[in-house]
Amino acid sequence: MFEFVKKFSLLINKLNNEVIVTQQRKKLYFVLGNESADLDSIISSIAYACLSQQLISPDELNSLSTSSFLIYFPIIQIPKSDFSLRPECSYVFSECEFTESDISQLLFLDDILPHLDKLSSNYDVNLILVDHNKLISPWSEKFNDKIDTILDHHQDERLYLNIKCRQIEFVGSATSLVVLHFKDVWKKKISRDDFRLAKLLLAPILVDTILLDVSKERTSNKDKEAVQFLLDILNIPKSDQDFYTSNYFNAIQSAKFNISHLSNIDLLRKDYKEWNLNNFNIGISSVNWSLEGWIQREDDNIDKLIDSFKYFKDEKKLDIFIIMLAYNHKNKGFQREFVFLSNKNKFIYEEFLQQLEVKLSLKPLFSNMDYIRFYHQERINYSRKQIYISIKDLLQQYPINKI
Numbered sequence: 001m002f003e004f005v006k007k008f009s010l011l012i013n014k015l016n017n018e019v020i021v022t023q024q025r026k027k028l029y030f031v032l033g034n035e036s037a038d039l040d041s042i043i044s045s046i047a048y049a050c051l052s053q054q055l056i057s058p059d060e061l062n063s064l065s066t067s068s069f070l071i072y073f074p075i076i077q078i079p080k081s082d083f084s085l086r087p088e089c090s091y092v093f094s095e096c097e098f099t100e101s102d103i104s105q106l107l108f109l110d111d112i113l114p115h116l117d118k119l120s121s122n123y124d125v126n127l128i129l130v131d132h133n134k135l136i137s138p139w140s141e142k143f144n145d146k147i148d149t150i151l152d153h154h155q156d157e158r159l160y161l162n163i164k165c166r167q168i169e170f171v172g173s174a175t176s177l178v179v180l181h182f183k184d185v186w187k188k189k190i191s192r193d194d195f196r197l198a199k200l201l202l203a204p205i206l207v208d209t210i211l212l213d214v215s216k217e218r219t220s221n222k223d224k225e226a227v228q229f230l231l232d233i234l235n236i237p238k239s240d241q242d243f244y245t246s247n248y249f250n251a252i253q254s255a256k257f258n259i260s261h262l263s264n265i266d267l268l269r270k271d272y273k274e275w276n277l278n279n280f281n282i283g284i285s286s287v288n289w290s291l292e293g294w295i296q297r298e299d300d301n302i303d304k305l306i307d308s309f310k311y312f313k314d315e316k317k318l319d320i321f322i323i324m325l326a327y328n329h330k331n332k333g334f335q336r337e338f339v340f341l342s343n344k345n346k347f348i349y350e351e352f353l354q355q356l357e358v359k360l361s362l363k364p365l366f367s368n369m370d371y372i373r374f375y376h377q378e379r380i381n382y383s384r385k386q387i388y389i390s391i392k393d394l395l396q397q398y399p400i401n402k403i
Helices: 004-016 039-054 058-063 080-085 087-095 109-122 174-186 194-208 221-233 238-256 264-270 291-297 302-315 350-360 384-397
Strands: 027-032 070-076 124-130 147-152 165-168 272-277 280-287 320-329 333-342 362-365 372-377
Touching (some): 039 087, 039 194, 087 238, 124 174, 174 194, 264 302, 272 384, 280 384, 333 350, 350 362
Parallel strands (some): 027 124
Antiparallel strands (some): 320 333
């Protein structure tokens, strides 16, 4: 099913052999997930590219000149070597019967960046954004006017307002929007090979909505509609659907939390996002582990863990660094913890942090120091997406000066 690297290599070979006629500006689409490259971003970008190529309408084909074509490349926005940090992704691809050979056909940042300038000079490169709605480097330097479509579920940054398709909704998973975007055309052309793709698409929706649990405030009717459509493609009888989705979800979660073999720095960069807000560089790492378990691995030496946090913060040149921890407790169920690091030895964000403590219902853990605070997060429905919005709002209400 995946032939992205093969097709990309053919394009690059043509460029290197200088057989491209520049006047013929053939059209390429790069489908970009966000830079955290989690299950939702990776699968929504792959699915959008596959379905776009597979379901192109006769009208679109007829409208293309003989010298033109449409081709879609999903770009996973991490180096290829970082894919191994995501065991849940490896599990889902394997469960959906995608082989190592299939996975080797996926395109990563380091596959495309060396060729980006030459590609954009010889082709009409357009971008489709899934699971985010604001370009970051290296794309933002050159492609702000090349965005064709956005399908996202994060806070609307109010950019690229006049593009062809712009759908930003607070659904649980961006993958749900991709499924529904293609649903009407797809259901008329379903083939046996679509079973694997349907099961692949099901994974991030179940994970992001926590099995469509409305009590977690992360599930919309569109998520439910997307899941039902995928289950219908998979021919899962109604009586078996809860059992099927529960087993699939639990297996993915088991793989996702199997990370204790990763180094501290790998854990921090595995699922990391960064923003510049009000001139402050803010980074948030999401880690599927408890502080207690993590500290125990460091021989019960919390200072070793703190040193890793500080090293990562300094390496990224962050003003504020947050580590969000999520894990399942055998008695208490799903839990969250929260670590906040300042870039100063003296903590200068007191009023800002006090407001964040109230908003997230943060309860102090351990003996906090001047530059770092540890918390239990009682409002577990606040994921990174919601915390980003809270931080953005609080920085406007309680401005803090860089000193």
